[in-house]
Amino acid sequence: MVDTGYVTHAEQTLALIQHALNGRTLDLIVNTHLHTDHCGGNALLQRHYRCDIAIPQLDADKVRAWDELEQGFKAAGQCCERFDFQRTLTPGQVLELGDLLWEVHAAPGHEPHSLILYCRAERILITADALWENGFGVIFPELIGASGFAEQQAVLELIESLDVDIVIPGHGAPFTDVAGALARAFSRLAYLRADPRRNASNALKVLIAFKLLEARSMSLAELDRFIDGSSLVQSCLQILHTDHSAVLSEMLAALERGGTLRIVEDRIEAC
Numbered sequence: 001m002v003d004t005g006y007v008t009h010a011e012q013t014l015a016l017i018q019h020a021l022n023g024r025t026l027d028l029i030v031n032t033h034l035h036t037d038h039c040g041g042n043a044l045l046q047r048h049y050r051c052d053i054a055i056p057q058l059d060a061d062k063v064r065a066w067d068e069l070e071q072g073f074k075a076a077g078q079c080c081e082r083f084d085f086q087r088t089l090t091p092g093q094v095l096e097l098g099d100l101l102w103e104v105h106a107a108p109g110h111e112p113h114s115l116i117l118y119c120r121a122e123r124i125l126i127t128a129d130a131l132w133e134n135g136f137g138v139i140f141p142e143l144i145g146a147s148g149f150a151e152q153q154a155v156l157e158l159i160e161s162l163d164v165d166i167v168i169p170g171h172g173a174p175f176t177d178v179a180g181a182l183a184r185a186f187s188r189l190a191y192l193r194a195d196p197r198r199n200a201s202n203a204l205k206v207l208i209a210f211k212l213l214e215a216r217s218m219s220l221a222e223l224d225r226f227i228d229g230s231s232l233v234q235s236c237l238q239i240l241h242t243d244h245s246a247v248l249s250e251m252l253a254a255l256e257r258g259g260t261l262r263i264v265e266d267r268i269e270a271c
Contacts, residue, residue, distance in 0.1 A: 002030045002117065002126055003170065004041030007080050008214050013041040014048060029053045030089070030097070032128035033114035034069065036078040037210065038170065043081035057088035058113040077211050077230040089115055109152030110137035123165035130155045131167060133175045135188050138203045142196060143235045149193045156185050200239035205251055207233055209260050217269045
């Protein structure tokens with residue numbers, strides 16, 4: 001299995017895997033990167049199947065110590081149950097998964113240590129958050145003063161160089177119009193690079209949406225406390241040159257228009 005979803009969906013993920021495997025066992029979980037929406041089901045699945053977990057080698061020390069990794073989750077206002085790993089992944093490595101050979105490629109941009117998996121024989125690419133049908137994941141390094149836009153550009157160019165028939169993204173359904181997705185991704189990246197506040201604004205919406213995914217329902221006062229306590233949210237606000245009271249209503253309205261949440265009196269609820 002490649003990536004395991006968000007921690008609040010772990011039981012659902014387990015049920016889906018049990019149904020798909022139909023009595024067979026799960027031998028290995030491969031994590032493309034260690035954001036909580038990609039490794040949140042690791043612990044439950046590992047307990048149930050006693051399977052191995054493979055993570056990016058550059059994250060190995062963080063997982064062993066856990067404290068630094070946990071602090072990263074807290075910075076985003078998210079959580080993840082602690083898990084252990086048995087294998088590591090490095091760019092250039094070739095894995096045998098499902099009787100197919102998969103090349104491991106570095107995919108920094110969204111996350112510095114992220115990886116993508118390419119099956120050359122079947123022309124399948126598992127892109128995690130490096131490429132979706134319409135865009136890609138938040139460029140988080142840019143929020144903390146590190147480089148991310150240039151790395152994302154290089155990853156898109158790498159994907160463009162591969163012979164790919166179908167992409168399995170980290171979010172959304174698999175798709176075959178790879179050229180169209182790349183064109184949209186290059187255009188969006190240029191849009192973000194032209195004004196870094198756009199990346200910060202998008203990140204702020206994503207962080208609020210994921211917090212609500214966990215809580216399901218929050219009072220506006222609880223949302224205020226989350227905003228005050230999340231260092232990543234504070235970084236976004238600093239880039240936007242505003243405090244949260246000035247931007248909160250705009251963000252909530254945008255998320256409500258997009259169908260992510262609804263506002264009921266003094267509460268926000270996930271849709």
